[in-house]
Amino acid sequence: MKLLIVDDDKLVCQSLQLLLGKERDLEVISTASNGEEAIELCKREKPDVILMDIQMPVMDGIESTKRIKENWPTIQIMMLTTFQDERNIRLALKAGAEGYLLKSASIENMAQQIRALKAGSVILDGDVLKTITEPDTAALEGLTERETEIVELIAQGLSNKEIAAQLYLSVGTVRNMITIILDKLEIRDRTQLAIYYWQRVK
Template identity: 85%
Template structure:
């Protein structure tokens, strides 16, 4: 599994490269001191996973994540930072990051989470998840009754086909309605939509 480590602290890059490189199935192919360099490296190196800091000079981790996911959606990005504020968490996930870990995590935990990320899991540190459970003042307003029904079923883990059968709709109608919902709420995908829904459900 090829890793790219991006952090403006050269010591952090070197430490992570050394420690994660000891794992048999992990290979740190390069490090970068900012997001701009990370994008340049993606052209030639094509890492499987990027460990991405947030606050960096020249180009921060959120902007570089957005650009990388636009060009190489198959590259998975784990935000690795000391910051736990809600705004950065939401911006990182909205930009396309699949994971968000704190730098205080042990190397063993990082390695395990990197492997889990590769299998398709969404990785969120426990403290980060607590932040996500705090609503961001936006509500599920402006949706029709049918759109709200679809959001609820997505949050329950149903596929488009299952939702169509449940609501007596065509799969195409469900797909189109989901696109409208994502646009209205400015949310990236159905996973983020489910998180968004349960945040508010748990507070009600």
């Protein structure tokens, strides 16, 4: 898996390049110090996953994420930052980021989350989830209360089996309801459904 690290702190870039590079399935192909450099590197290197800081000179991570997703939608972006305020979290997800991880995460956890992101999961750090808990579920118009509950649990990373256990439903019922929800919202999969949820709750 090819990684691009984007951070204006050279020490952070060097440390992540060294430590993540020790993982057999991860290859740090390059580093960038701002969003503009990241876009240029995407043109040449076509990374699989980008670890993107938020606050950087020239072009910040959120604007860079938006432009990269517009041009290369298959490149997956994990925001890697010290910021866990609600505004930045929501702006990053709205820009198209599939993950939001804090720099305090261990390298082992970071590597696991990168793999999960590449496999199609939406990754939100536990502290980040706490920042945006108790959302206004009424924001999901067109869904029933139970359907909205299911979307919220999907956004929190629960599997169909875990959702079924929490809501006292069968796995088959949960699966059928998710199909109905995807059809109602015209969304193709549960990953996009989770992103849709976090973009819209208040």
